Amino acid sequence: MIDLKSIHKTFNKGKANQVDAIRGVNLSIAEKEFLVIVGSNGSGKTTLLNLIAGAILPSSGTVYIDGNDVTKLPDYKRSEWIARVFQNPLSGTAPDLSILDNFRLAAIRTKAKGLSIGINDPFKKSVKEKIAMLGMGLENKIEQPMGTLSGGQRQALTLLMSIMDSCKVLLLDEPTAALDPRSADVVMRTADKLTTEFGLTTILITHNLKEAFTYGNRIIQMAEGKIIKDLNKQDKASLKQNDIFDWFG
């Protein structure tokens, strides 16, 4: 589904503060794979995710998504395949817009934003039905501004928004970092459910090793811009939670 071929990314090239964020990463992610990426701060996890999303472009190397060479495509064009959940719950939603408006935009992620009014009664009904899946009681608040909700609620809604339109790849950048344990649990279980139900290819970055242990069917560890461990489904299944702790020892 996603193929990264000898990706390098250097920030501030040639200056005193030059950073080699990614140093020759080759990564092939199969369809419907749920990949977990762990690694200490500065290991290049988020840069790697941004390279896949197109928020930054690689210094060298090639990015393929679904067989297409997307190396030079900006993020707003890669949205055809990719939906994102950000670390900061504020980044994934527009706070001053109503929940309904947010969902409307998400529902036309892969389409043109035209000059017709897309919010009608059937659309409202389908949004309510989707939101009811969360069991947070938000389905009757769809006219409220997104900003009135808690971080956990917003993060859960961002996840739901990703499957409003056809979606193949789901990028989760520490989606639970800003959440309390209970909200984090709801968000992670929703992500897992959506991945299975909609056959998504999901990439999760997390610092929470319990999450890394519980979710996903492949795990990689990054350090200094390289992949230093790569465990497939069987190896990950036979892993114990303490083993992952030891990686950081």
Place this chain on the structure above:
Amino acid sequence: MDFYLTALLQGLCFSGIALGIYISMKIFNIPDITTDGSYTFGATVTAVLLTHHFPAFIILPIVIAAGALAGSVTGIIHTKLNINPLLAGILVMTALFSVNLTLMGRSNIPLLNVSSIFSLINISGDPNHNTFWILLFFVVIVTLIIGYLLKTDFGIAMRATGNSESMVRALGVNTDRMKIIGLALANALTATSGYLMTQFQGFADINMGIGIVIVGLGSVIIAESLINWFKITSVWLSLVLVLSGAVIFQIVLAVTLSIGVDANLLKLVTAAFVLLIVSLPRLSFKSSA
């Protein structure tokens, strides 16, 4: 009474600026100083074409295009060259001064004995009433168009652009393009104000745009205070409040003049009044907290 009617009419003329600033400032979060230039640009184009005996209804689309052009230049400088929007606006505004002066050929064009939209259409015998109905019709049409636009899928994407850029990009919106379109739209509206004002006051002047951005800001801030006060979420009501803001602003200025404040102090009073509206909600918050 005529005094206040004139203030009302001026307020209606300024509704384009108010809506323009509402779009650039509130929707895109961009303080757009191009306004000063594009308002005069609209006025200049109107005056020059009117003196060449172009009919007023043909001038309008040309004025809109001129304003949109000015706005998109600011937008392109801001997004493609990564220049602070405030500076981009100032650059375009400064450049427009020369453009306007060149187009006009002198600093002032009086519009005596030329037909304007106010003399073309006759609804009421009283010229002031006539002007009022024409302006009101104009404002209603513009508001309907903008209100509809903001409700469309495109409009939602526009509103989200100023609100959460990372999100709209992830949802497939080219935010650079969106900002350029937004600034073009805002300045097209501003130029329309110049179009109306020139015909209303009967002349175009190279200095008429100086500090005009404050008129738009004042209107939007008055509207914003009311919006926060009554917790309004409706797009339509917000637009109506912005328009009322433009009228309230002019009436306050008229009152200031009528109680005998020196006309030379008008800009100072304007600035003080805007400061007052901006600070009022904060001051009252403090005492209640």
